[in-house]
Amino acid sequence: MKTIDVCLSPELMHLYTVHDRTVVVVDILRATSCMTTAFAHGIASITPFAKMEDCLALKDKGYFTAGERDGKKVEGFDLGNSPFEYMDEKLKGQKIAFTTTNGTQAIAKSIGAQEIIIGSFLNLSAVADYLLTDANNVLVVCAGWKGRVNLEDTLFAGALVELLKEHTQPDCDAPVAAQHLYNQAKHDMVDFLKDSSHVRRLAKLNIYKDIQFCLTADQYTVVPVLKDGVLAV
Template identity: 45%
Template sequence: MKCNLEVCFSPALYDLYHHPRSIVVVIDVLRATSAICTAFMNGAQHVIPVGDLEEAKEWKAKGHLVAAERDGLVLDFADFGNSPFNFTPERVQHHDIVYSTTNGTRAIHKAAGADAVAIGSYLNLSALSYWLQKQNKDVVLLCAAWKNKFSLEDALFAGALSKKLLDSGLFTTICDSVHAALDLWSSAQPDIYKYIMKAAQKQRLAKNGLDDVIEFCHTPDQTTIVPVLKGDRLIGETVGKICYL
């Protein structure tokens, strides 16, 4: 029996999709989920997502390394913000990173009641697809969006992942959001980087000189690690050697 696949374009809609036996993939391509995948790729032990700034400050007071931003800007108490380029091996290897962002970490908390929560980005696209195929569970792709508003870059990635899952033959869908995401993905070919230049988040990042990450965040299959929520923190599950199709 095939598993069901759905796409939720905003956390504001998530209650319409939530089912406790489904796996939720949280997507925040620019930049939170790309940064989380980078952290594990570069040797972080755990990433602890917190949605509340007071909680992040409490972790900081206890001596933890904190990455925190709002509207793209690093907060004054944080060690660094959410650019993937901040999560270097020198900074994160063997460390727990407390992480709070405008959209991504809130979406993770929103999804916490699911059967499992995984983190999706282009960096782990094929590994994530392979991992989901092995779980034999229904899947909801949750776009972190921008303050609950639709975001083009997250929907586009949802289309990329949906295509892989449906092409596996293990998933089925009657979800209009999946078909919309697939159509976006098809429209973006063959130049995804050029297509994403129209995204509002690209313009927001450029306004603050933070758009240097666009190409990196849209480069697929840089890692075989799938971050998965366990309790209050993300751990990295290594899929191993897979064939990138």
């Protein structure tokens, strides 16, 4: 049986091998939820960058610039970190240069994997189905918050472990812990996360609508895949 493991923070990535795995990068609030939404609405590609400057440099080449720092849209960028901004008709067929506090780092540390895909609750079942199409072991990489573990990414990891439990077996304790937390939270994830530090931080920015949407399963069926540094479906 293939295995599933969960890396709860990018700071723990040196403990995991990726060369034999499909890595699912997750940053529920809100980078990978935005990416999923963007592809579901017809964006052509997303190029992730660690640095804002690298995003800006692509603006002249016709890219839309997108990203956040500490939960807020970057000044001068076209798009922020709310999934609702990515439902725009004008983005259809366009290219985005994207930077985020935590999500991009998680992608960067996953380089070398058999495959790197983007997961969120919005495409949860599609990701699970995708992972069953080959024999690769699975590693869910949680973006976390500045290196620390966060609840929402852990819950997504747990949801995936739960969904794949007939087909994959946990490699370690992290997937088991995540699965327990998800099963405890699944009936009302918004309520479960009310004590989460990230949700409290975002609530101050008044984005309940975003949080609720990002915790909704199976809105879309797209699975963004990273190829040569560029995400596409």
